[in-house]
Amino acid sequence: xxxxTQAQTEISVVEKEDVTLDCVYETRDTTYYLFWYKQPPSGxxxxxxxxxxxxxxxxxxxRYSWNFQKSTSSFNFTITASxxxxxxxxxxxxxxxxxxxxxxVFGKGTKLTVNP
Amino acid sequence: DTGVSQNPRHKITKRxxxxxxxxxxxxxxxxxxxxxxxxxxxxxxxxxxxNEAQLEKSRLLSDRFSAERPKGSFSTLEIQRTExxxxxxxxCASSPSFLxxxxxxxxxxxxxxxxx
Numbered sequence: 001x002x003x004x005t006q007a008q009t010e011i012s013v014v015e016k017e018d019v020t021l022d023c024v025y026e027t028r029d030t031t032y033y034l035f036w037y038k039q040p041p042s043g044x045x046x047x048x049x050x051x052x053x054x055x056x057x058x059x060x061x062x063r064y065s066w067n068f069q070k071s072t073s074s075f076n077f078t079i080t081a082s083x084x085x086x087x088x089x090x091x092x093x094x095x096x097x098x099x100x101x102x103x104x105v106f107g108k109g110t111k112l113t114v115n116p
Numbered sequence: 117d118t119g120v121s122q123n124p125r126h127k128i129t130k131r132x133x134x135x136x137x138x139x140x141x142x143x144x145x146x147x148x149x150x151x152x153x154x155x156x157x158x159x160x161x162x163x164x165x166x167n168e169a170q171l172e173k174s175r176l177l178s179d180r181f182s183a184e185r186p187k188g189s190f191s192t193l194e195i196q197r198t199e200x201x202x203x204x205x206x207x208c209a210s211s212p213s214f215l216x217x218x219x220x221x222x223x224x225x226x227x228x229x230x231x232x
Contacts, residue, residue, distance in 0.1 A: 004158075035220060043205060045159070045223040091158050095220070101172045102211070103149060104221070106158030 002027045004094050006107035013082055014115050021077045021110045023092030029053075031097035034068065034075045035104065039089045048090075051075065053097075082114045118142075120224035122208050128230045129198055136194045137227045141210030148191050149221065150183055151207040152176065159207055165191060198231045205229075 003026040013019045025034065036048040049059060051068050059066045063080045079086055089111045093104040121140040129135050141148050146167050151159035162181070164172040167188035177183075180198075185191040195202055205228050209221040 033220070037223075042225070043228075044225045045207065045209075047220060047222075050220050093158070101149075101161075101164040102147070102213075103161040103164055103172070104151075104159070106160070108156070108158050 002029075002032075002094050002096070002105045004092050004105055004107035006092055006110050008110045009108070010111045010113070012113045012115065015084060016081050017114075018078060018080050019082050019112065019114075021079075021090050021092075021112065023075045023077065023107060025073050025075065025092070025094045027094060027096075029096050033095045033097070033102075035093040035095070036066065036075075036077050037091045037093060037106075039091060039109070041088070045091070048077075079112075082112075084114050084116055087112060087114045120208055120210050120222050122206075122224035122227050124227055125225065126228050126230075128232060131198060131200060131231055133198055134194065134196045135198060135229065136192050137206055137208075137229075139191045139193070139208030139210075139224060141190070141208070142222055143189075145210035145212050145222070146188065147211045147213070148185055149209045149211070150191070150193050151209065153205040153207060153226070154203075162193075162206075195229075198229075200231045203229055203231045 005024045032053045034051045038046040065078045067076045089109045091109045093106045123138045148165040150162040153159040163183050165185040180196045183193045205226045207226045208224045211221045
């Protein structure tokens, strides 16, 4: 069965600090996708990144970066120089490869609070 | 592209009443999903449609729940004889196949159900 674990329930930082959100996943599939979503207080899930299991390159997008390591089944997310607008709940998710429903299995989320 | 639209945004109902939610996906998306999110948890998969066919249902979808997607366009999720445990955010998402959707799903803003 697929499972996503986000061990950090809540994190609080001061603006401009760097923060890393951890994600560990379990799957028997050899081909799968990993995602990060942001959920601000408004409730809508905002897509941040998708990574397929064959692409272990780390990715950087502005202040955001992602570290994918298949050896440890981890897909961690780092925000550099955090800002108050980064305050939200962040979800890591896993999906089987195409061919099935491609439904997402989410972790429980990490609530990030960035204080001014 | 106006995104995924869900109505109503909020619904308060008395225990035992029936409720129906509507989701209008992005028009060219043939895949439609329903998820449920309870407080402090990540979204959990409920059901999946490809066009008008309901191809997968979670065991979370008890016999009080029914979903339809007539003509492969909008979808409705009905809950009969609501219980307090049904209180949650109900999220709809749509997607073309991942082969053409590097960003994966587009989520709606959700319908928040409160059963009193």
